[in-house]
Amino acid sequence: MSRVWDVPVADSTRVRDVRVAAEQASVCAGLPPQRTATAALVATELATNLLRHADDGHVIINLVESAHDRRTAVQLLSLDHGPGIPDVAQAMRDGYSTAATLGAGLGTCRRIANAFDLHSAPGRGTVAVARIDHDPAVRGSSPSPHPRAGGVNVPLGRAEHSGDAWGWVHTGDRLTLLLADGLGHGPKAAEASTTAVAELRGVADRPPADILRHLGRALRRTRGAAVAVAQVDLGSGRLHFAGTGNIGARLRTDGGWKPLLSHPGIVGAQAPATVPVQREAWRDDSLLVLHSDGMPTRWTPPDDAVLLRCDPAVVAAVLLRDAGSAARPAGDDTCVVVLGRGTGS
Numbered sequence: 499m500s501r502v503w504d505v506p507v508a509d510s511t512r513v514r515d516v517r518v519a520a521e522q523a524s525v526c527a528g529l530p531p532q533r534t535a536t537a538a539l540v541a542t543e544l545a546t547n548l549l550r551h552a553d554d555g556h557v558i559i560n561l562v563e564s565a566h567d568r569r570t571a572v573q574l575l576s577l578d579h580g581p582g583i584p585d586v587a588q589a590m591r592d593g594y595s596t597a598a599t600l601g602a603g604l605g606t607c608r609r610i611a612n613a614f615d616l617h618s619a620p621g622r623g624t625v626a627v628a629r630i631d632h633d634p635a636v637r638g639s640s641p642s643p644h645p646r647a648g649g650v651n652v653p654l655g656r657a658e659h660s661g662d663a664w665g666w667v668h669t670g671d672r673l674t675l676l677l678a679d680g681l682g683h684g685p686k687a688a689e690a691s692t693t694a695v696a697e698l699r700g701v702a703d704r705p706p707a708d709i710l711r712h713l714g715r716a717l718r719r720t721r722g723a724a725v726a727v728a729q730v731d732l733g734s735g736r737l738h739f740a741g742t743g744n745i746g747a748r749l750r751t752d753g754g755w756k757p758l759l760s761h762p763g764i765v766g767a768q769a770p771a772t773v774p775v776q777r778e779a780w781r782d783d784s785l786l787v788l789h790s791d792g793m794p795t796r797w798t799p800p801d802d803a804v805l806l807r808c809d810p811a812v813v814a815a816v817l818l819r820d821a822g823s824a825a826r827p828a829g830d831d832t833c834v835v836v837l838g839r840g841t842g843s
């Protein structure tokens with residue numbers, strides 16, 4: 499799951515690169531041939547769109563866990579600093595193709611992907627996300643009333659693997675989200691963080707401090723990781739947060755943002771004996787952002803109501819895009835994860 503494809507779309511030759519990357523990702527995810535074809539079609543459309551509307555766009559392809567069957571899915575994210583799409587409703591209409599004769603159109607992408615969402619702001623750019631599962635998209639089912647997690651994971655210097663990893667588990671009333679940043683970067687960092695995510699499944703119903711203790715043992719054979727665990731109890735409307743190492747976290751509740759604090763240490767190497775747990779209220783409109791230290795510490799939390807209702811992966815990608823700049827390049831792998839009620843379209 500640590501494999502990432504980050505393809506800049508500077509000219510038309512890169513459209514093919516994005517499609518090939520989507521096909522490679524589909525093979526890694528074990529998608530059947532017709533879903534691989536869907537991923538390739540959506541990838542081509544997103545890349546073509548970037549070429550038409552933006553100068554410095556790129557497509558990031560992550561392997562993520564499908565929200566409905568827990569199998570590995572392919573997530574395609576296009577992001578740019580372009581002028582924005584003037585008429586999103588028109589661009590999303592099925593059959594409408596930005597390239598007139600080429601491409602399937604964004605409306606088709608929305609119909610054939612299992613999840614699709616797009617945020618476009620004039621002068622700031624566009625972020626679009628599509629997820630392709632093993633099974634064809636089923637339309638008309640009501641969206642889940644529960645919060646869900648989405649994220650974006652980008653390796654330093656367009657490396658093949660990210661040393662960051664995230665995962666979430668929903669059991670009963672409890673939703674547990676984990677972000678791990680393996681020490682350093684490269685495959686050894688990826689081994690530590692993916693171990694943390696794999697271990698979460700067996701212990702997700704335990705309190706966050708217990709989960710970190712368990713990971714402290716499980717990660718001993720790895721080089722260790724910074725890990726934060728956020729657990730929402732939907733029944734009681736409470737959020738419990740515990741973090742060891744440098745994972746940033748901010749919670750939006752009642753229209754304001756507050757930081758959640760991690761504590762010094764390395765899970766699997768120099769973990770503190772006890773990790774303080776922060777307790778906060780969790781409401782229907784709450785939104786949680788976790789990020790690794792590739793993200794600048796001083797990012798601006800969003801207040802755009804339209805964005806806050808978007809698919810969590812779109813929110814994460816907008817935060818990543820707007821926090822970075824050529825003057826402030828990321829110094830490490832960067833992962834941003836958002837937990838919220840955003841439904842997308």
Ligand SMILES: [Mn+2]
Nearest residue numbers: 679680682830
């Ligand atoms: Mn790292």
